[in-house]
Amino acid sequence: MEQVAERGPSTTKRALASDAEPIDIRCRDGVVLRGHIWRAAGGSSCGNVIINPATGVLARYYHYYARFLAERGFDVLTYDYRGIGLSRPPRLRGCSYRWRDWGELDFDAALIAMHERNCELPLLVVGHSIGGFLPGLSDHAGLIDRMLTVGAQYAYWRDYAAAHRMRLVWKWHIVMPVLTAVFGYFPGKRLGWLEDLPAGVANEWSFRGARMERSHPVPERGDVIARFDAVEASILAVTVSDDDIGTAAAVRRGLSYYRHAEVAQAALEPSDFGLDAIGHFSLFHARHAAGFWLDTVLWLRDAVNPWPQRRDAEALATLPG
Template identity: 25%
Template sequence: MLETTYSIHKEDIRITCSDQFQLAGTLYKPQTNTKGAIMLAPATGIRRRFYNSFATFLAEQGFGVISFENRGIGDSINGSINSINASLVNWGVLDMRAVLEELKSQFPNQSYHLVGHSAGGQLVGLMENASELKSMFSFASSSGSLSNMEYPFKFSALFFLNFFIPFSNLFFGKTNSQWVGMGEPLPKKVASQWSKWCNSKGYVEADFGKEIKNHHYNTLSRPSMWLYATDDGIANHKNVNDMVRVFPKSETEIVALHPKELGIKTLGHMSFFSSKNKNLWKYALDWLKKNE
């Protein structure tokens, strides 16, 4: 077990995007010299409190951290969820870009890193300032392509993506993901793009030249680690490689975690960030130290 060496300051903040939308964030600040700064980008529909133990751990190891909720999720809802300009594209273009700018403001003259969970790692190429990141570390980030999923999990994914999302959007104007254990309610366009991208290959690649006019996937050359669990039905080996393919110039390292070999019952898509699996956080810490 790693020993913590830094006391930290934690506070909730608001992050202003270029369109003046305000995101909810939490700042984790070491009280002594900072080793680097991390934007902790969430999975689709997951609130920032889910990452509190992990973010606290990184800050205790000397890294400044900002976690946040994308527009339309949790505390980043201003008015009706149906009136928010929320989409997966805007999460990358507007929200993640703003978080990195806030990170630079809070921790000037540092090296900046992305730690992404699922969508948090997938959307980085939409950030106009992505080249300012020194490295990227992701867990469970993949193309999420339905065609590469295996049965029986594929049945539930097929139902959610192609039946539940359209039905919920039609009757409620949003996707009530919480009804099927898939995080927070999702704005209509977020869920629609999610369905479209996962029914294709390369995730964001499905909208290149359409919804996505400009991007940086082809030019990002930063080192990146792609960590996934072998019991994850979404981010399986094929889908991780399918996502990595969209970053042709990135120096990529793919690492598979085998739960049984690690003495863990299940890891899946979410449990890496659970405090009960704190011994696995060394993967992220070692990566960050290597790329300080």
Template identity: 30%
Template sequence: MTTVTADGVTLHGIFYPAAEPRSTPSAVLICSGTGIKQGFYRSFAQWLSERGHDVLTFDYRGIGASLHESHVRHSKARKQDWGQQDIPAMLEWLARESGLEQVTLFGHSAGGQFTGVIPNYRRIARMVGVASSTGYIGYSPLHFRLLAGGLLKLYMPLANGVLGYTPCQWIGWGEDLPPGVARQWSQWCSSPGYVANALGTDIQQDYHQQLQLPMTFIHAVDDPIATRGNVADLTRLYPAAQIRVQTLIPAQHGLKHIGHIDFFRRSHQGLWPLLAKAIEE
């Protein structure tokens, strides 16, 4: 499927209609992490559709099928555009396709960080954030703090300046990023609050205080990014929301590792009923 955002950008997604509709119809918008293409969530999306949910995945502007420029260095995408333009457009498409007033926003990592800047937030029935946090490097373990600090404060600005974009595939950090995305990612992770650091400057519309919906945040103890401190740093931005935080210990689920992205791998599908429960309760 394709849809066009309010500012005229065409986005590409994949729709997984419910195999058999639930007694109470449900639709789930899966919002990707930074630099992760929608295909990474295919197995999980198919599994959810088999449980009776309409499911939509998509690529943000500047990523995967939604990169329309000849090279990522030419993309004008910014991180804030993902929250202010791309997610809203997909919320509208999914609500219209499913015939529902509200849908579930299911965000992985960055996908769960933008809820407070989404202008049509009233389309969201509930938000489930998996490994979603502010990502502030100061709240990460020391070894990761040193690594992430080097990447965010040295590698990204240098790569942007020399190459005009940030090659993340070289270092195993997902898809190559448009310069505007990398710039804001570096800036937002350098201080507590993440997207809140751009409020009043790059971002003028702020809905954090108005959100009263249920929000569930699920993270693993071995995640060096979505640590307890960083999850708490994100949840504090939603004072009126109904917040619930679940912290997973890999061994309690028969796993050696969960980390930041393994939730959606087939090897970890034993976790999927837990994620579905957060959607369906």
């Protein structure tokens, strides 16, 4: 079998955006996000796809996948959240942007923008890591028809893989908040730990507990839950057995908020793709174009689960405490 070590986004060759259309997305608080539209080949689209990145990952990391989907008949939006990549302000120090802003404001604006392009087309979301959880924070998430999530979770530390838990806790829940306090933002790029993060995002990650809504003020918690309840989309949630962050337990915890969605889980193994390792990032590497990427088209275009036999046996189990 081919041996493939896990690599983060910063080490992967990225597609150029020369064949995509730059787009500005204005959020309701006035913040402007920047991204790209990848138009369906042949000019006739079978659906609008929004790709939500993982935390600290540039939108351009997903450009190869976006172009792949466009070549198969989708209009695709890639965009950077506020504070990241093309949407980074001139000064990040002291920036108050939060994770919740990425869902309530950024994704919400992206969702409206794609819906307004052609409201007759299915509205589809591909969410990686936190990008698969953020949609439930949008006031307009009820517009979503289908979602594909990959390792989607909100980084509750007890859900990290047991063998890696202490290392990840040290990295993301001790070192990150200390450096964020010192610099006024998290200097992840200079450490080789993904991209720099606004202080609000870094701290929300570091200090989030078992219940996501408890990171919101008490008067707002009911509204947060109601927004997730409004999501009635079909969700196919992918986990990979060697993902030390997006474990099956972590994904189940996140999915428990989508109480009115039709949810299926696919528990994949590296061996399903002839590999020894995949981890948290690898499924968006171009090496998966003929395998995982092609499989995802079945779900996005036809609502067909390409891995029905790989259902998570514990999908309906009680969540860990």
